[in-house]
Amino acid sequence: MLTIGQLAKHAGVSTKAIRVYHAKGLLPEPDRDASGYRRYDAQAIIDLTQVVTLAQAGVPLARIRDVLDADTDQATEQIDRIDAELRAHIRRLQQRRTRLRHFDRPDRLCLPPEAIEFMDRLRGIGLSERHEHAIRDGFILGYALAADLTRTILPSRTALLGDDEYVAVLRGYDDAIDWSPDDPRLDELADAATRLALRMTMVSDLPGFDRVPSETIDLLTGHLGIDSPAWERLDQLITRRLTTATQVRNTNTTG
Amino acid sequence: MLTIGQLAKHAGVSTKAIRVYHAKGLLPEPDRDASGYRRYDAQAIIDLTQVVTLAQAGVPLARIRDVLDADTDQATEQIDRIDAELRAHIRRLQQRRTRLRHFDRPDRLCLPPEAIEFMDRLRGIGLSERHEHAIRDGFILGYALAADLTRTILPSRTALLGDDEYVAVLRGYDDAIDWSPDDPRLDELADAATRLALRMTMVSDLPGFDRVPSETIDLLTGHLGIDSPAWERLDQLITRRLTTATQVRNTNTTG
DNA sequence: TGCGACCTTGCCCCAAGGGCAAGGTCAAGG
DNA sequence: CCTTGACCTTGCCCTTGGGGCAAGGTCGCA
Known part of the structure; x- marks a missing residue:
């Protein structure tokens, strides 16, 4: 069994991030030991890694549950939507760069x-x-x-x-x-x-x-x-x- | 003389944004009329337009004063730094898209x-x-x-x-x-x-x-x-x- | 027994405003 | 004169994804 710190190290995130994911319902709260510490098993590493991977890929936390719970068709659709948003975001930033370059004096x-x-x-x-x-x-x-x-x-x-x-x-x-x-x-x-x-x-x-x-x-x-x-x-x-x-x-x- | 709403309309932003710029010291607080309303002149349109233009170009509010106050060399340097940050940001988003595309099932x-x-x-x-x-x-x-x-x-x-x-x-x-x-x-x-x-x-x-x-x-x-x-x-x-x-x-x- | 490292919850903070509340002001129309 | 709607004021809470700190409890090791 793992403590929150060990889990965090395995997944490469902060303990704070894990607590946030618990609070947002992205991860189930694990059982506590006698002193109230959270105790995690291997499944928790898998669940957390999925959440972290999607979060780092730019999926808003509020929509990660949808993506994880989706079946094949829905998942494709969800990912397409997020990809489109990312694309639009990138375009906006590139327009900003273009304008910004004129302002160098x-x-x-x-x-x-x-x-x-x-x-x-x-x-x-x-x-x-x-x-x-x-x-x-x-x-x-x-x-x-x-x-x-x-x-x-x-x-x-x-x-x-x-x-x-x-x-x-x-x-x-x-x-x-x-x-x-x-x-x-x-x-x-x-x-x-x-x-x-x-x-x-x-x-x-x-x-x-x-x-x-x-x-x-x-x-x-x-x-x-x-x-x-x-x-x-x-x-x-x-x-x-x-x-x-x-x-x-x-x-x-x-x- | 203009009210805050008229100024906002001319510059194409919300009155709230103007108040935020005042609070952050990006724009000088104008004189008030007898009933406490802010009263703006033409210079305020110019100042606000500069702030808004830079903000929309992706310059963080905290650094807009530096850019506006800079002379030619400093301005070039500031803009270059912000441009580099934008470029890095765009690269990160593009990497996200690449990873995300694998996750469609x-x-x-x-x-x-x-x-x-x-x-x-x-x-x-x-x-x-x-x-x-x-x-x-x-x-x-x-x-x-x-x-x-x-x-x-x-x-x-x-x-x-x-x-x-x-x-x-x-x-x-x-x-x-x-x-x-x-x-x-x-x-x-x-x-x-x-x-x-x-x-x-x-x-x-x-x-x-x-x-x-x-x-x-x-x-x-x-x-x-x-x-x-x-x-x-x-x-x-x-x-x-x-x-x-x-x-x-x-x-x-x-x- | 003490020490350092770990855990708990709770609170405030960041950017860049949006939204709402409660109250004051202004101009137009009845 | 009064009302109505549009405008202004300040102040407070909300957003995202956590970071940082405080106060206190717990663990393992010497």
């Missing part, structure tokens, strides 16, 4: 592949890390709040990275981060940015723009990503210029 | 591949299910208690399945399961089994037999696997005949 963290391509090209421009992160965060926000819209506009933004005027404005923003909001150079930069904006596709002209709630748009446009008074001032200046320009354009169109 | 349950081959050939002989299971259990016990010895003797046992005398004795045992222990046919069967045993390799002659503790041998030989008085009687009869035969042999050898 902080500047691409958590972006979909097409945005990662943009970030990789943006990197060649040599902006500050703060600025790159702010742009990355803008994409994360864009994908979270209006994925379709963001996906739609991305190709044109990517193309702009080959546009000297766009790159110059980007560099201008980079330089301006720590300027005072009263810095006179901001007007010049706002002019350049406004010229650029008028040349670019307006987000509000994109298909699907109407389907995005206005609060969502406010969230998107209200977030600069960097706490820079100069950028806030730039935002004001450009908005003012664009409003004027749009009014003029509308006047021209309707007049 | 109860008569092979929990056996190593070489024993499964034996059981498959044994099946052709057409013994009763009870008998087949007892033999399977004998192998499970053998592998649990003395794997090397069992592995060593298995090829010769497999070969015996082509031996008419061995098969006849197996069938004899199968018939005898429910006989009375006084049945006179048991003597005949014991004779046949003893002739066979003398022709077979004795387990005690195998290399490594000495290294198996005698209590383990007792466990192995003491287990018949089926509660059959006739089999117990057979065991007695054969042991008596073998003891005599061995004594005679020893006398012949030493004399």
Whole structure:
């Protein structure tokens, strides 16, 4: 006769595991000796080995009894089901790996592949890390709040990275981060940015723009990503210029 | 400003998950409004999306802060480590599937591949299910208690399945399961089994037999696997005949 | 008689939340 | 003004498969 420790050693598991299997009804509780110790026979080794083998093969404890008690047909079916679950689990993990491999640099963290391509090209421009992160965060926000819209506009933004005027404005923003909001150079930069904006596709002209709630748009446009008074001032200046320009354009169109 | 439910919807997670991330320090607790509700801004969407993306990619919550706070080199290293863990996990699951596929029939349950081959050939002989299971259990016990010895003797046992005398004795045992222990046919069967045993390799002659503790041998030989008085009687009869035969042999050898 | 190794039960712990309870809050409609 | 339903708050218990510890009883050996 064996003690629980000896049984555990024979089956290669912990005594705790055996007690758990007793508690879950996977193994019958054996007789006790005079002092209350569990006493096992050879059959217990067989029973335990079956449970342990199935458990290590990935069968959930709650279903091991079903597998062991099943006859041939049922057993095949049970094993097939568990195998299918294992297969699905493996597929999920492999998808995780694929996604994870894109996240090996902080500047691409958590972006979909097409945005990662943009970030990789943006990197060649040599902006500050703060600025790159702010742009990355803008994409994360864009994908979270209006994925379709963001996906739609991305190709044109990517193309702009080959546009000297766009790159110059980007560099201008980079330089301006720590300027005072009263810095006179901001007007010049706002002019350049406004010229650029008028040349670019307006987000509000994109298909699907109407389907995005206005609060969502406010969230998107209200977030600069960097706490820079100069950028806030730039935002004001450009908005003012664009409003004027749009009014003029509308006047021209309707007049 | 967003409530926790709106934030959850934007990021595609449950409000509970967000609270858990707050509790684990993955996300900063936002300010509360007058009635104690959490109020979030756009930055919270970005932060949460990063956490959720990494969590869904399989990064343990406890390590997400490290990944997010890491600079380029560290991030690469962290991601590499997590990727390696995922890879190892996938390999383990694939091994499970391989083992599991062998277990699609109860008569092979929990056996190593070489024993499964034996059981498959044994099946052709057409013994009763009870008998087949007892033999399977004998192998499970053998592998649990003395794997090397069992592995060593298995090829010769497999070969015996082509031996008419061995098969006849197996069938004899199968018939005898429910006989009375006084049945006179048991003597005949014991004779046949003893002739066979003398022709077979004795387990005690195998290399490594000495290294198996005698209590383990007792466990192995003491287990018949089926509660059959006739089999117990057979065991007695054969042991008596073998003891005599061995004594005679020893006398012949030493004399 | 003592020591170390073993056994017993019971309790708390891990990840990553799910679910529910009890109570407070908000906006809309009657 | 009141109700209703949807939302928010905290707190507690549940899941899987055990690990670890505590307090106490027991075994074999010197």
